[in-house]
Amino acid sequence: MKSKYSVVGKRIAGLDEKDKALGNVVFAEDFTLPGMLHGKVFRATKASARIKRLDVSKARAVPGVVCVLTADDVPNNESVKNVVGQTTEVGLLEAKHQVLVRERVRYWGEAIALVAAESPDIARDAVKLIEVEYEELPAVFDPLEAMKPDAPKIHGENNVIASWKLRKGDVEQGFAQADVIVENTYRTPRQEHAHIEPESGVAWIDDMGVINVRYAAQVIEHYRDIATVLGVPESRVRVIGTLIGGGFGGKEDVTVEVFLALMAWKTGLPVKLTFTREEMGYARHKRHPYVLKYKTGATKDGKLVAMEAQIVSDAGAYVYLSPWVLIYSTVHSTGPYLIPNVKVDADSVLTNNIMTSAFRGFGGMQVVAAYEAQMDDLAEKLGMDPIELRAKNFLKKGDVTASYQEITSEVWLEKCARAAVQALGPKSKGGKTKRVGRGLACAWQSYGRMTYLHDTSNCWVNLEMDGSAVVRTGIPDLGGGQRESVRAIAAEVLGLNIEEIHVISTDSQVTPLSGTVTATRALYMSGNATKLASENVKKIITDKAAEIMSVPAEKLDLKDHKVVLIDDPKKSMPLVEAIKQCHFEGKIPQSLATFRAPFTEPIHSDVIKDPVFPDFTFGAQAAEVEVDLETGEVKVLKWATAYDIGQAINVNRVEGQMEGGVAQGLGFGLMEDYLEVKGVPWTWNFHDYIIPTSMDVPDIKSIVLESGSGKGPFGAKGIGEPAISAAGPAAANAVKEAIGVRITHLPITAERVFFALKGGKD
Amino acid sequence: MSEHSENGLYDICITVNDREIRGKVKAETSLLEYLRDNNFTEVKRGCDKGDCGACTVVKDGRAILSCITLALQADGGRIYTVKSLGSWDKMHPLQQAFVDYEALQCGFCTPGMLMSAKALLDSNPKPTREEIREAISGNLCRCTGYQKIVDAIEAVARGEYK
Numbered sequence: 027m028k029s030k031y032s033v034v035g036k037r038i039a040g041l042d043e044k045d046k047a048l049g050n051v052v053f054a055e056d057f058t059l060p061g062m063l064h065g066k067v068f069r070a071t072k073a074s075a076r077i078k079r080l081d082v083s084k085a086r087a088v089p090g091v092v093c094v095l096t097a098d099d100v101p102n103n104e105s106v107k108n109v110v111g112q113t114t115e116v117g118l119l120e121a122k123h124q125v126l127v128r129e130r131v132r133y134w135g136e137a138i139a140l141v142a143a144e145s146p147d148i149a150r151d152a153v154k155l156i157e158v159e160y161e162e163l164p165a166v167f168d169p170l171e172a173m174k175p176d177a178p179k180i181h182g183e184n185n186v187i188a189s190w191k192l193r194k195g196d197v198e199q200g201f202a203q204a205d206v207i208v209e210n211t212y213r214t215p216r217q218e219h220a221h222i223e224p225e226s227g228v229a230w231i232d233d234m235g236v237i238n239v240r241y242a243a244q245v246i247e248h249y250r251d252i253a254t255v256l257g258v259p260e261s262r263v264r265v266i267g268t269l270i271g272g273g274f275g276g277k278e279d280v281t282v283e284v285f286l287a288l289m290a291w292k293t294g295l296p297v298k299l300t301f302t303r304e305e306m307g308y309a310r311h312k313r314h315p316y317v318l319k320y321k322t323g324a325t326k327d328g329k330l331v332a333m334e335a336q337i338v339s340d341a342g343a344y345v346y347l348s349p350w351v352l353i354y355s356t357v358h359s360t361g362p363y364l365i366p367n368v369k370v371d372a373d374s375v376l377t378n379n380i381m382t383s384a385f386r387g388f389g390g391m392q393v394v395a396a397y398e399a400q401m402d403d404l405a406e407k408l409g410m411d412p413i414e415l416r417a418k419n420f421l422k423k424g425d426v427t428a429s430y431q432e433i434t435s436e437v438w439l440e441k442c443a444r445a446a447v448q449a450l451g452p453k454s455k456g457g458k459t460k461r462v463g464r465g466l467a468c469a470w471q472s473y474g475r476m477t478y479l480h481d482t483s484n485c486w487v488n489l490e491m492d493g494s495a496v497v498r499t500g501i502p503d504l505g506g507g508q509r510e511s512v513r514a515i516a517a518e519v520l521g522l523n524i525e526e527i528h529v530i531s532t533d534s535q536v537t538p539l540s541g542t543v544t545a546t547r548a549l550y551m552s553g554n555a556t557k558l559a560s561e562n563v564k565k566i567i568t569d570k571a572a573e574i575m576s577v578p579a580e581k582l583d584l585k586d587h588k589v590v591l592i593d594d595p596k597k598s599m600p601l602v603e604a605i606k607q608c609h610f611e612g613k614i615p616q617s618l619a620t621f622r623a624p625f626t627e628p629i630h631s632d633v634i635k636d637p638v639f640p641d642f643t644f645g646a647q648a649a650e651v652e653v654d655l656e657t658g659e660v661k662v663l664k665w666a667t668a669y670d671i672g673q674a675i676n677v678n679r680v681e682g683q684m685e686g687g688v689a690q691g692l693g694f695g696l697m698e699d700y701l702e703v704k705g706v707p708w709t710w711n712f713h714d715y716i717i718p719t720s721m722d723v724p725d726i727k728s729i730v731l732e733s734g735s736g737k738g739p740f741g742a743k744g745i746g747e748p749a750i751s752a753a754g755p756a757a758a759n760a761v762k763e764a765i766g767v768r769i770t771h772l773p774i775t776a777e778r779v780f781f782a783l784k785g786g787k788d
Numbered sequence: 789m790s791e792h793s794e795n796g797l798y799d800i801c802i803t804v805n806d807r808e809i810r811g812k813v814k815a816e817t818s819l820l821e822y823l824r825d826n827n828f829t830e831v832k833r834g835c836d837k838g839d840c841g842a843c844t845v846v847k848d849g850r851a852i853l854s855c856i857t858l859a860l861q862a863d864g865g866r867i868y869t870v871k872s873l874g875s876w877d878k879m880h881p882l883q884q885a886f887v888d889y890e891a892l893q894c895g896f897c898t899p900g901m902l903m904s905a906k907a908l909l910d911s912n913p914k915p916t917r918e919e920i921r922e923a924i925s926g927n928l929c930r931c932t933g934y935q936k937i938v939d940a941i942e943a944v945a946r947g948e949y950k
Contacts, residue, residue, distance in 0.1 A: 223834070223896040303840075712837070719925045723933050
C-alpha cells in the first residue's frame with residue numbers, strides 16, 4: 027500500500043513487537059518484589075442468598091497467612107454512582123456495588139473475602155477453610171421474567187435499570203407501505219473475553235507512602251476507585267499499567283486493583299494477585315446476552331420503509347456499564363441504513379446471572395445479528411441480491427440517523443460490501459451431504475466515547491538535545507499496538523525514525539492522563555493528542571529556524587534531523603542546531619497538549635434525539651461455509667473483511683485488528699457457547715468454553731480502504747471494535763444460504779443446525 | 789529420578805536454555821511453576837490446565853505444555869524457552885518473521901507459539917500451510933485470527949529468512 031507519509035500508512039515493525047517476539051515483556055504476572063505475599067479471593071457458591079454466618083478464623087490461623095479481609099475490613103465497601111441520562115420513568119439510576127459481599131450475594135462467584143499469604147499454595151489452602159452459611163433467596167435468571175412486576179428484585183424496586191428508545195416517523199404508516207415484511211426474534215449469547223493473559227497485578231506501598239498498583243489495566247484512571255475504597259486522597263494512589271496480554275473489555279471494569287490495594291494497605295507488604303482461568307470463567311463479566319425482536323418492512327423495489335424492534339439485555343446482578351452498552355445497541359439498532367420510520371424500545375434488566383459489561387463491540391454488536399438477518403431475509407423474499415438491497419438503503423454522508431445524528435464522514439459501505447464478496451473468489455463445491463453457503467453482513471460501529479462524557483486525552487512530547495524525542499502518554503496498550511501508533515505519529519510529525527522515539531506510557535502519576543483504552547478511542551483520542559503535542563514542538567523548532575534562516579516558518583518542515591525549506595529542500599539547517607538555540611533562549615521544545623472530543627449535553631430523555639458519538643466506522647464481511655447435513659457441523663471455508671478505516675497508521679496493525687475481529691466474531695457466531703444453569707456457570711476453562719483455534723479460522727482476505735475522512739489523526743477512523751461486529755452475522759447468513767433455514771439463536775452450533783435441519787426449533 | 793528427601797522435596801537439575809538450574813521441588817510442582825519461580829517468566833501461564841498453549845516449551849525436540857508437565861519429569865532433561873532463540877541484535881528467523889509479518893498483537897501467546905513453530909520446523913522444515921495450522925492448533929491466540937502467524941511461519945519455511 028502506498029502512503030503519502032514517511033512513517034504513517036506503512037507496514038511498521040514496531041519496537042514493542044520485537045520485545046514481544048523475544049519474550050522480553052514483563053507482563054503483569056511476571057513482576058515480583060522481595061517478600062511479596064500472594065492473594066486469593068474467596069467467592070460465593072450461591073446465585074442469590076443472604077450470608078447468615080461467615081467465619082474466617084480457621085483461615086486466619088493457618089501458618090503463613092498474613093491477613094484475611096472481609097467486608098468489615100474495607101473502609102468504603104459500598105459505592106453508589108448515579109448513571110447519567112436515565113429518565114424519570116426509570117429513575118435516576120443508583121448503580122450500587124460492593125467490594126466484598128457484606129450480606130447479600132447476588133451472583134454465583136461474587137467475592138466475599140480476600141486472603142494474603144506467604145505462598146500461593148498457602149493462600150489457596152486457607153481459602154478452603156473459610157466457612158459460610160447461606161440462606162437462599164428467591165432468584166431470577168431470565169431477563170424477560172425479571173421484567174415482570176412480581177419478579178424477585180435484585181436491587182431496589184425495579185430490575186429494569188435502563189431504557190432507551192428511538193422514535194422516527196410513524197412505523198404503522200411505514201409498514202402499511204411495505205410490500206414485504208420480515209419479523210423474527212433473535213438471541214445472542216454470553217461471550218467470554220478469553221484474553222490469554224489472566225487479570226493480574228502486584229501492589230506495594232512505596233517509601234513515600236503511596237500505594238502503587240502495577241497491573242494489566244485498560245483504565246488506569248481506576249486509581250480513583252482505589253482511593254475511594256481505601257478512603258485516601260487520589261494523589262496517594264498510583265497505577266502503573268503494563269502492556270496488556272489481551273483485554274477486549276475484560277480489563278475495563280475494576281479487576282484485581284482494588285483487592286490488591288486493600289491487601290497491601292492492610293499488611294504493608296507487597297502482594298500479588300492473579301485470577302485463575304476458572305475464576306475468569308465463572309466470576310468475571312461477560313458480553314450481555316440479548317433477546318432482539320425485530321420487524322422490518324420494504325417496498326417491492328427494495329426501499330426500507332419501517333423498522334420496529336424490542337431489545338432486552340441481561341445485565342446480570344450488577345449495573346456496571348449496562349446502561350451505556352444499551353445506548354450503543356439502541357443507536358446502532360437500525361444498522362447503517364436510512365429508514366424513514368423507526369420505533370425501537372430497548373431495556374437492560376438485572377438478573378441473578380453472572381455480571382455483564384464491556385466487551386469489544388459494546389452493544390453495537392448484538393444488534394447486527396438481528397438487522398443483518400432481517401436484510402438477508404428481506405432480500406430473499408424480494409428475490410433481490412443481498413448487496414443490491416443493502417446498497418439501496420445505505421446511509422450516506424450528510425444523512426441523519428434515527429437517533430438524529432448527522433453522518434459527517436464518508437460511508438463507503440457499498441465499496442466494502444462489493445470488495446468483500448468479490449474477494450471470496452469462485453464458490454466452493456459442496457458434496458453429497460455437504461452444502462456450501464455464502465453470507466454477507468454490513469455494519470457500523472462508533473469510535474470514540476459518547477460525546478456527553480466530554481472525553482479528553484493528554485500527551486506530552488519533547489525533543490532531546492540530540493534530536494531524539496520522548497512521548498509521555500497515559501494511554502494503555504491493550505495489545506492492539508496503541509503505543510506503537512503513538513510512536514509512529516510523533517515520528518511522522520517530527521521527521522524522525524521510530525527508533526528515535528521513546529514512548530513512556532500508562533502511569534497515572536508519571537504520564538499525562540490520556541483516558542481509557544476502550545470504545546475504539548485510543549487512536550482517535552491519544553493519537554490526536556500526540557499529533558497536537560508533536561506539532562506544537564515542531565512549531566517551536568520551525569519558528570526558531572525561520573528566524574535563523576530568514577524564511578517564513580510555515581514553509582519549513584522537519585525531515586531526517588534537518589529543518590528543511592519545503593520548496594527547496596537543499597536549504598536546511600541541522601535540527602540539533604535549532605534545538606540548541608531554543609534551549610539557549612529558554613524556549614524548550616516541549617509541549618503538553620490536550621485533545622478534546624466534541625462535547626454535547628447529557629441526554630435529557632429516554633428517546634435519543636441528539637448525537638451520541640463522534641463518528642462511525644463502516645465495513646462489511648463475507649463468509650463462505652460448508653454445512654454437513656448429517657451432523658450439522660459448520661466448517662468455515664473462506665472469509666473476506668473490508669473496512670474504510672479512514673487512514674491506516676500501521677497497515678499491519680489494521681489488518682491484525684480486522685483478522686482478529688473475524689476470529690472472535692466467528693467464535694461468537696458459530697462456536698462460543700457460554701453455559702450457565704440457574705445462575706451457575708458451567709464453562710470455566712478452554713476445554714469447555716471453546717474458542718477458535720488455527721484449525722477453525724480460515725485464511726482471511728483483509729481489504730483496507732482509506733477515505734481519509736475520519737476524525738482521528740491524519741483522517742483515521744477506529745477499527746478495534748468495528749472489526750468484530752459483522753463477523754458472526756456474516757456466518758449466520760452463510761449458514762442460512764447453505765441450508766435454507768434461518769437459525770436465530772447464536773452461536774450456530776452443530777447441535778442447533780442439526781435440529782433446525784430436522785425441522786425442530788433451534 | 790531424584791531421591792525423596794525428608795521434607796517431601798526432591799532435588800532436581802534441569803538444563804534450561806543450556807544453563808543448569810538446580811533446585812528443590814514438591815512432587816506436584818509443575819514445570820511451568822518451576823521455570824517461572826526461577827525467573828524464566830517468558831514462559832506464560834494462561835490456563836494452567838493444558839488448554840491454551842501459552843506455556844509451551846521445547847523438550848527433546850518436541851513442543852510440550854509445561855503446565856501439565858511435572859518439574860520432576862523434566863529432571864535431567866534439556867528445556868528450551870523463547871529466550872533461547874535470539875537476541876535484540878540477532879533475532880531468530882522465526883522471531884524476525886513474527887515481527888515483520890505482525891504475527892503477534894498483545895504478545896502473550898507469542899513465546900509459546902514460537903516454540904511450537906520451532907519444534908515444527910525442526911522436525912518438518914517444509915510444512916504445508918495445513919501442517920502449520922495443525923502444529924499451532926494447541927496454541928490459542930485471541931488477538932490475531934492466526935492468519936499472520938501462519939504467514940510468518942510459512943515465510944521462514946520458504947527460506948525467506950536465513
